Amino acid sequence: MYELLATLKGARNAVISTSFSPQARFIAAVGYGDNVYNHRNPDNGIPPVLGLHFEQADRYVLIIGSQKGTLSTLNWDNETKSFEPGLQVPPEGSPHQVLSIDVYQAEVPLGRLARVAVATADNRATVYSLSPFGDLQEIFSSVVENFSLVAARFCKKNRDVYVFELNGGGISLLDAKTGNVKSTHNYGPDPMGTVCLDDSSKFFVACTGKDFEMFRLESIEHVQTFSGEPPIVLFPKVAAYAEDGSVLVVGTDRGHASIFNVSDGDKIQELPYTTTGLVQSVAARFAAEDTTASDLPPRIWQIAKSLLAQ
Numbered sequence: 001m002y003e004l005l006a007t008l009k010g011a012r013n014a015v016i017s018t019s020f021s022p023q024a025r026f027i028a029a030v031g032y033g034d035n036v037y038n039h040r041n042p043d044n045g046i047p048p049v050l051g052l053h054f055e056q057a058d059r060y061v062l063i064i065g066s067q068k069g070t071l072s073t074l075n076w077d078n079e080t081k082s083f084e085p086g087l088q089v090p091p092e093g094s095p096h097q098v099l100s101i102d103v104y105q106a107e108v109p110l111g112r113l114a115r116v117a118v119a120t121a122d123n124r125a126t127v128y129s130l131s132p133f134g135d136l137q138e139i140f141s142s143v144v145e146n147f148s149l150v151a152a153r154f155c156k157k158n159r160d161v162y163v164f165e166l167n168g169g170g171i172s173l174l175d176a177k178t179g180n181v182k183s184t185h186n187y188g189p190d191p192m193g194t195v196c197l198d199d200s201s202k203f204f205v206a207c208t209g210k211d212f213e214m215f216r217l218e219s220i221e222h223v224q225t226f227s228g229e230p231p232i233v234l235f236p237k238v239a240a241y242a243e244d245g246s247v248l249v250v251g252t253d254r255g256h257a258s259i260f261n262v263s264d265g266d267k268i269q270e271l272p273y274t275t276t277g278l279v280q281s282v283a284a285r286f287a288a289e290d291t292t293a294s295d296l297p298p299r300i301w302q303i304a305k306s307l308l309a310q
Contacts, residue, residue: 002259002269017238020285021051021060022107026076027283028062048101054108054132061086061114061130065098069120073134086134096122100151104159108132115139117161119152125163125174142179144172150192155217156201162217164188164195164206171220185220189213193236198245205239205248212239212250214262226260226267228252235280242284253278 008027015031030049052061060076062083069091074083097120104115114130126141150166159176169188172181192206203223205214210231214224226239226248237251247268248260255276259268273279 002271004271007274016280017049018281018283019049019051019062020283021062022053022285024285026051026060026062028064030064048098050101050103050106052103052106052108052114052130054114056108056110057132059132063101063103063116065101065118067097069095069098071098071101071118073130075134087136089136091120094122096120096124099149100153102151102153104154104156115154115159117152117154119149119163121149123147123149125149125152125161125179127161127176127179140174140177140179142174144174144181146170147172151195153195153197153204154201156197156199162197162204164192164204166193167191171217188215188220194238196239196241198241200245203245205241207236207239207250209234212237212248212260214248224262224265226250226258226265228258229254233278235278237279238281238283240282240284243286249282249284251279251282253280255279257282 011029011031013031015029017030019028028049028051048065050063052063054061062074064072064074071089073086075086077084098118099121100119102117108114116128116130118126122143124141124143127139129137129139144163147163147170148166148168149163151164153162155162160182161174161176163172163174165171167190168186169190170184170186171188172184174180175182189206189208191208194207195204197204202217203214204217205212210228212226212228213222214226215222228250229252232253235253239248239250242249246262248262250258250260252258255273257271257279259271260266261268
């Protein structure tokens with residue numbers, strides 16, 4: 001059973017996106033600023049935030065996308081013990097929101113570059129390489145025709161990129177080098193409010209409204225339904241695989257996160273928040289025995305929940 005370790009405070013507005021850094025050393029949280037975050041549907045949308053760790057330079061990097069299409073990095077400074085501004089890449093042409101960010105490897109091995117996939121609201125998927133010293137290079141940028149793009153996710157087998165459609169059930173696979181479409185399925189779940197892949201890239205889970213639906217990526221064969229309660233609000237909730245893909249953590253709008261057994265779809269546990277409301281975003285990261293995170297017990301799954309106040 002999961003136990004509450006800490007409640008982190010400090011956010012002035014609603015937190016609607018969370019992410020663990022590799023090794024579970026940091027938790028990043030973003031949310032509303034002065035402007036309400038807007039998606040294709042103004043009531044939907046999650047500003048993405050993601051963490052990287054470069055082994056070569058022992059450098060932690062946060063990558064944040066904005067509703068105006070800007071991609072920004074923040075670098076951990078061991079001297080100041082804070083994240084300092086790094087790159088800021090404005091959009092080319094008209095601004096379009098960053099809908100999702102994904103990385104090929106959150107823990108970047110010695111001598112390798114990070115690969116970052118970004119989906120934006122002009123139905124564009126862009127892949128960059130990022131060095132530990134902040135050099136960002138575009139690998140490809142492709143507009144997916146006749147698509148209402150909601151997310152781009154790396155296939156961990158070969159660095160190709162899956163793109164998912166908000167409405168219509170479309171799922172396309174883009175070539176890792178060129179961005180050309182290698183295959184397309186038009187019979188995925190509809191809608192797909194949010195999408196997550198397991199670490200093997202064999203399965204994906206989509207938030208379809210009331211429930212979370214799990215499918216095989218290659219065949220789009222339905223595998224499992226993780227049943228939720230009728231939504232109170234129509235914000236898409238996030239799901240995250242945990243414990244080597246054996247459990248699924250999902251958000252709800254009932255003041256708690258839920259944990260399901262992937263093999264049979266049964267609910268294992270609810271993780272309550274101190275008040276009722278929308279738990280829109282969840283994040284999970286395994287803290288190994290050699291973790292550098294202070295005050296974290298070894299071999300504990302850290303589950304982050306964020307509450308969107310209503």
